[in-house]
Amino acid sequence: MIKKQRAFLKWAGGKYKLVEALTQHLPLGERLVEPFVGAGSVFLNTDYPSYLLCDINQDLINLYQIIQAKPEKYLTEAKAMFVEAKNDKEAYYKIRDEFNRTRDPFLRSVYFLYMNRHGFNGLCRYNKKGGFNVPFGSYKKPYFPHDEIMAFAEKAQKAEFLCIGYEQAFELAREGDVVYCDPPYAPLSTTASFTTYVGSGFSLDDQALLARHARHTAIDRQIPVLISNHDIPLTRELYHGARFDTIQVQRNISQNGNGRKKVDELMALYDESYHSGND
Structure with missing residues (x-):
């Protein structure tokens, strides 16, 4: 069995644990397009000739572009942040404040990894003014x-990274592509909606629009689209006409692991087999 490659970022909703099951549902193609690349586990564990990897988080895409272009310089600067003196609440909040003040892309990319590994649960969260606001995580070391950054940098030579929304990513898809969508998941209940990643977050209207883009991309342009989400009645309704399969994964939903549980995940594939009435 081929060894799985871990992403170098901690990421809520990351696909590392289910990447083997998920990739069995991805069609073959010349290029994989990901409108919600996140930490990149699917990118790292597939073998398409090329990739178009998109996200609306400018800091994330900026980080990937810098590692793609100058990994050695990045590694040297980023590693200098991982010292005992900086694994401290006061140091963390000072760096977080500097991150929120600077517009320098390289400095932000170095601080982003530091906060990802030192902040609470690896969360990526911003306030309404665009300031990163994840608290200190209190990890021992x-x-x-x-190694994960070096592996990412090598694989990134086959990729293009763009900071755009999912609608623009769909527009850039072309014949021969495969689209994989890993959107912020629909809430399991009205009280369980996840903290926003960027700006105003991903609404139920966005969930419905994404499903519509997927259908039209598959039907009108013959570009297959795979979407993953919670397996709940809402998503099965949203993705009507797709071929459904489910996979299970254990998710860590609390820092100490006491909140772990199995949650069914829905794989909805739109391809040439789609047939439906009006959309």
């Missing part, structure tokens, strides 16, 4: 992902 945060891990510096040197």
